[in-house]
Amino acid sequence: MKLTFLGHSCFLVEGKNSTVIIDPFLSGNPSSKVDFEEINTDAIIVTHGHPDHIGDTVEIAKKNDCIVIANDEVASYLSTFGIKTHGMHLGGKHDFPFGSVKFTLAFHSSAILNDKQEWIEGGSAAGILLTMDQKTFYHAGDTALFSDMKLLAELHPIHAAALPIGDNYTMGPEDAWIAAKWLQADYTIPMHYNTFPAIAQDAEKWVEELTKFGLKGKALKPEESISI
Numbered sequence: 001m002k003l004t005f006l007g008h009s010c011f012l013v014e015g016k017n018s019t020v021i022i023d024p025f026l027s028g029n030p031s032s033k034v035d036f037e038e039i040n041t042d043a044i045i046v047t048h049g050h051p052d053h054i055g056d057t058v059e060i061a062k063k064n065d066c067i068v069i070a071n072d073e074v075a076s077y078l079s080t081f082g083i084k085t086h087g088m089h090l091g092g093k094h095d096f097p098f099g100s101v102k103f104t105l106a107f108h109s110s111a112i113l114n115d116k117q118e119w120i121e122g123g124s125a126a127g128i129l130l131t132m133d134q135k136t137f138y139h140a141g142d143t144a145l146f147s148d149m150k151l152l153a154e155l156h157p158i159h160a161a162a163l164p165i166g167d168n169y170t171m172g173p174e175d176a177w178i179a180a181k182w183l184q185a186d187y188t189i190p191m192h193y194n195t196f197p198a199i200a201q202d203a204e205k206w207v208e209e210l211t212k213f214g215l216k217g218k219a220l221k222p223e224e225s226i227s228i
């Protein structure tokens with residue numbers, strides 16, 4: 001499994017035969033130079049309804065004629081744009097042709113900003129366990145620290161984990177270290193930082209500290225990849 005960080009919370013996940021993109025916020029994302037037109041994918045997963053996670057989902061889904069996986073409320077909203085969607089919810093797992101997706105808890109909100117710039121109901125925010133080719137990537141979404149992360153690690157082998165470290169809207173650096181220690185992923189990757197002034201963090205330093213706990217991690221630069 002190859003993970004490419006595309007800035008903020010966006011990851012392109014490539015398996016042997018399939019590609020999935022998570023939270024494709026590319027247009028208007030100051031930390032990404034990638035044009036959504038360049039994205040070739042078999043599926044899109046959206047962790048929650050906020051604009052910095054839905055991002056270019058509709059355009060990418062139309063261009064690739066691919067399925068969008070999101071919580072039921074976000075999926076139902078996105079389906080009004082004439083794209084294929086698959087609704088799921090917390091605790092649920094489903095097998096897709098590319099692999100399996102499980103929606104996990106995330107302590108955050110999930111309202112959707114519609115075309116009229118009104119906030120509408122968007123269900124619950126989620127984290128994602130994506131398994132492809134026997135490797136599992138945990139994308140925590142936007143979340144506060146919660147101790148049931150220990151349960152995730154107990155129930156699933158986690159080969160890579162992406163954790164928000166930006167603070168203000170999600171876990172900050174200190175809480176994310178605790179999460180990383182609980183998850184014991186083979187690789188921990190920080191995300192959701194430096195996109196906006198309110199979430200400025202030194203990710204290199206965060207990873208340096210992580211290695212002191214005996215954990216491996218990498219602060220991927222936008223468009224940088226790791227293979228797990």
Ligand code: NI
Pocket residue numbers: 048050053108109142169
């Ligand atoms: Ni959010």
Ligand code: MN
Pocket residue numbers: 050052053142169192
């Ligand atoms: Mn966010």
